[in-house]
Amino acid sequence: MKASPTTLKSISHGNKIRLEILRVSTDIASAEGLEGLTIGRLAKDAGMSKSGLFAHFGSKEDLQLATLEAAALTFAEQIIEPTANVEPGVKRLVAMLEAWIQSVEKSNYRGGCLFFSASAEMDDRPGKVRDLLAELTESWVIALNNEAKLAVRLGELREDCNVELLIFQIHGFVQEANWFYRLHNEKRAFDWARKSIDQILRFLRTGGEKI
Amino acid sequence: MKASPTTLKSISHGNKIRLEILRVSTDIASAEGLEGLTIGRLAKDAGMSKSGLFAHFGSKEDLQLATLEAAALTFAEQIIEPTANVEPGVKRLVAMLEAWIQSVEKSNYRGGCLFFSASAEMDDRPGKVRDLLAELTESWVIALNNEAKLAVRLGELREDCNVELLIFQIHGFVQEANWFYRLHNEKRAFDWARKSIDQILRFLRTGGEKI
DNA sequence: TGACATATAGCACGTTCGTGCTATATAACT
């Protein structure tokens, strides 16, 4: 979640207008993609002139980077922070996942999870945007991994638990739920994800039978 | 997998040039997306003039539809047909999944699975393209469901097996592997997907312990 | 109050987008 100096500084010194622009841009980008997020469209939605808005960012690439960082900030506020003081281990892992699922289910943005759509869009376009996106999403995967490892150390999950595989599966369930819901309007997908997570964790809890 | 009359007719009456164009367009679209697939870029890659190429399709939307259909044709040839005469039930289900995984792993297209990237791109853009994409991907999900149901009927999977949930999980594993590989260059992701599928199927096989 | 920094708008640029219209090759058929 390390941010480039420029945008982070600009965000933190209380530039309310910039924040408002980014609120709009995350919304557009979630639906139209980071490339579909055009300056003209964003200016209209934000009620500004193209050049007036553009002055806040030196380039489209900077706008995309700032948009990703804004989304990461929201993600941290809504998902990471609220679960920081939950009891460590499986309890907190489940809380993190449930918060994540709910954020996708309630979809703060018009187009659902921005990181999901941006991933498919940018994974073949080398550059700073792709790099930042990879960094942000990886940090979430790592956070989940760390919590699962902690659960193993606490004796809540089995010693022989393949943590990386577990997080791969669980992470996949949530992304699949987003895909199913967004493309096929399948609202049950979120409960499928919940059930799947529950199923897998029950297996790996200490005291269960070996797989 | 029903195709629009126009494009299907054009494909089937042996228009080799059109097929060659679509081979290029699927490649571009897999990497740049269906919107990033521009007429000019496609013309250059195909060694034609913009207008000369455009004459084969009445509109960009038609080009996108034809590109999706071409990808679906390849999908059918490489994944569905070769597994059609595998022994029905779990064996064939696994064969379908393995063929699918390999097609993503070896990635015929430069940008990986076209349906995956197109899903994230189009899920918020109502229209014919989105509709066709939803139809094509759904038909694959249905095919997997049917094979799993058959496995239950054959007594290979447990009676109380929640087939819809099972396919949700398995389908998610493969999509997650594509995501992991494409964005994070994580080649182990495909083995994770294989291992996950194997794990889940072993559980649901008759004779195992109840979950 | 005057100097100065900042935010916004106006305008224009070169490029590329999708998409028409028209002319010319090439192939097929009578």
Add this chain to the structure above:
DNA sequence: AGTTATATAGCACGAACGTGCTATATGTCA
């Protein structure tokens, strides 16, 4: 051989793209 259908190219259009340059408001501080 002459007509006709098809494929391709040339060209131009209006619009939107990202991005500069310049002028004007709107503060902030001396």
